[in-house]
Amino acid sequence: MSNTTKTLVRCCSDYTKFRDILEKSKNILVLTGAGISAESGIPIFRGTGGWWRSYKAENLASPIAFEANPSLVWEFYSYRREVAFNANPNKAHLALAQYEKKCLTENRKLSIITQNVDGLHLRAGSQSVIELHGALRKVKCTKCKYVYENSDHPICEALRGRGNPDSIQQNLTCISVNELPKCTKCESLLRPDIVWFGEQINSKHLEDSRKLVEECDLCLVVGTSSVVYPAALFAPTAAARGAHVAEFNLSEDPFKEDFTFHFSGPCATTLPKALGIDVTE
Ligand code: BJW
Ligand code: ZN
Numbered sequence: 161m162s163n164t165t166k167t168l169v170r171c172c173s174d175y176t177k178f179r180d181i182l183e184k185s186k187n188i189l190v191l192t193g194a195g196i197s198a199e200s201g202i203p204i205f206r207g208t209g210g211w212w213r214s215y216k217a218e219n220l221a222s223p224i225a226f227e228a229n230p231s232l233v234w235e236f237y238s239y240r241r242e243v244a245f246n247a248n249p250n251k252a253h254l255a256l257a258q259y260e261k262k263c264l265t266e267n268r269k270l271s272i273i274t275q276n277v278d279g280l281h282l283r284a285g286s287q288s289v290i291e292l293h294g295a296l297r298k299v300k301c302t303k304c305k306y307v308y309e310n311s312d313h314p315i316c317e318a319l320r321g322r323g324n325p326d327s328i329q330q331n332l333t334c335i336s337v338n339e340l341p342k343c344t345k346c347e348s349l350l351r352p353d354i355v356w357f358g359e360q361i362n363s364k365h366l367e368d369s370r371k372l373v374e375e376c377d378l379c380l381v382v383g384t385s386s387v388v389y390p391a392a393l394f395a396p397t398a399a400a401r402g403a404h405v406a407e408f409n410l411s412e413d414p415f416k417e418d419f420t421f422h423f424s425g426p427c428a429t430t431l432p433k434a435l436g437i438d439v440t441e
């Protein structure tokens with residue numbers, strides 16, 4: 161059997177069959193990525209939206225980039241913070257929050273592991289959320305490692321009016337480290353509390369995520385390209401132990417052929433439909 165034929169046989173997009181499995185599931189795990197926030201106006205990482213000025217977002221989200229040019233990386237994050245703080249949860253976030261509440265009344269559980277740093281699941285009212293890659297509303301001291309919330313925009317005076325993605329000439333003028341955000345405890349340079357490439361995921365988050373992957377009987381994979389590890393392993397691991405996996409993505413093609421369902425299209429439409437939630441925004 162060719163791979164294509166296998167995919168057609170095994171992965172279906174039947175909402176009625178999905179609903180039947182959903183309603184019997186006691187432990188639902190939802191893994192989300194940038195695609196779930198795309199309809200809230202937050203650019204995804206890969207593809208044409210993943211650029212800021214002349215830089216690929218992935219190349220700025222790195223400890224090497226921050227060490228080389230903290231001013232540039234702070235400008236990028238100042239822009240990202242502004243976009244995220246002004247965005248609102250969309251129908252996909254809201255449907256998940258409403259379905260979690262329904263589960264709680266039925267002695268079932270729905271948990272979210274998100275790769276997103278925009279905080280929109282929490283703002284939608286979801287309670288069981290692991291922010292695997294950190295959060296834009298949080299900062300971490302580069303010296304004493306103190307982590308705390310700061311949702312000010314701009315986060316410091318020097319970043320006022322900076323971070324415009326179209327403003328190429330601003331690349332040339334660096335803000336001095338003295339004027340960049342400072343720790344309230346020790347006055348050292350702050351950084352966004354984000355897990356950059358090559359950095360370890362918070363060990364408690366990783367342990368809790370692995371437990372959810374081991375326990376779930378249904379795993380929803382929403383709006384992620386599934387190329388970043390360790391998150392990319394979660395759904396295939398759940399599928400390998402026999403859990404049903406349902407993928408929701410704009411793409412027509414399932415990421416893995418052993419997933420049970422693939423619903424293609426914008427997830428602010430497909431996810432509420434699949435969950436049977438009529439979202440009131
Ligand atoms: C829609 C839609 C709509 C659009 N509706 N769908 C094993 C093998 C190889 C490499 C590694 C490995 N283990 C670790 C690594 C290294 C690295 C890694 O994975 N590299 C790969 C790229 C190969 N991983 C790490 O470094 C991680 N650390 C770690 O594991 O530590 C231990 C270790 C280190 C080094 C070596 C070995 C072990 C940390 C990863 C941290 C990722 N951080 C980022 C940036 C910070 C966040 C920020 O600033 O905002 O997080 S990277 C970036 O990618 C971001 C995202 O969370 C993440 C995932 O992207 P996502 O969410 O999938 O977005 P897109 O844009 O890729 O996809 C969007 C999808 O939505 C698309 O499919 C669209 O079709 C879809 N879509 N609109 C439905 N409306
Ligand atoms: Zn400090």
